[in-house]
Amino acid sequence: MKLRLLCVGRVSEAYLRAGVEDFSARVRRYLPLEVLEIKEEKAGGRRPDVARIRDREGERLLAKVGENAQVVVLDEGGRAMTSEKLAGFLEEHMLGGTAELVFILGGAYGLCDEVKRRANLVLSLSQMTFTHQMARLFLLEQLYRGLTIVRNEPYHNR
Numbered sequence: 001m002k003l004r005l006l007c008v009g010r011v012s013e014a015y016l017r018a019g020v021e022d023f024s025a026r027v028r029r030y031l032p033l034e035v036l037e038i039k040e041e042k043a044g045g046r047r048p049d050v051a052r053i054r055d056r057e058g059e060r061l062l063a064k065v066g067e068n069a070q071v072v073v074l075d076e077g078g079r080a081m082t083s084e085k086l087a088g089f090l091e092e093h094m095l096g097g098t099a100e101l102v103f104i105l106g107g108a109y110g111l112c113d114e115v116k117r118r119a120n121l122v123l124s125l126s127q128m129t130f131t132h133q134m135a136r137l138f139l140l141e142q143l144y145r146g147l148t149i150v151r152n153e154p155y156h157n158r
């Protein structure tokens with residue numbers, strides 16, 4: 001199985017980029033990982049048209065999602081999971097023949113409903129809101145943690 005991260009925008013903060021690179025490399029020890037960055041829609045002006053921004057970014061994201069892909073959308077309003085549950089979810093897909101598991105992260109204004117409707121799972125990392133750059137790092141850490149749990153390796157320490 002291959003993991004694919006579809007993200008709106010880049011990781012511009014150096015301190016987060018280092019973490020993202022580190023955890024991406026760790027995840028790649030277990031599974032192929034592709035990260036695709038979608039251009040952020042320009043906000044323009046003092047009162048950005050949030051619905052338009054989300055819709056445009058959503059179109060770009062959905063254009064990159066294959067018909068048969070299993071999709072996890074990251075959203076603070078989604079379903080909370082323990083790391084063990086996420087590990088179980090990953091294992092199910094690894095054993096169940098899923099070719100590609102796609103994770104979608106929104107930009108500064110979040111994701112439109114159409115993207116959320118495409119999700120097989122809407123996943124929350126916390127009820128609190130993170131920047132998309134931080135959410136990317138936390139997701140990668142949880143994927144790495146989950147994969148070490150699947151392999152019964154000593155990272156999770158439980």
Ligand SMILES: C[S@@+](CC[C@H](N)C(=O)[O-])C[C@H]1O[C@@H](n2cnc3c(N)ncnc32)[C@H](O)[C@@H]1O
Pocket residue numbers: 073074075076077104105106107108109110111123124125126127128129130131132133135
């Ligand atoms: C700054 S947040 C967007 C906040 C926006 N106000 C909204 O309504 O979604 C940017 C992206 O990071 C991800 N994100 C941020 N906090 C998250 C959390 N607690 N759980 C899951 N994803 C999160 C989501 O993909 C979100 O679209």
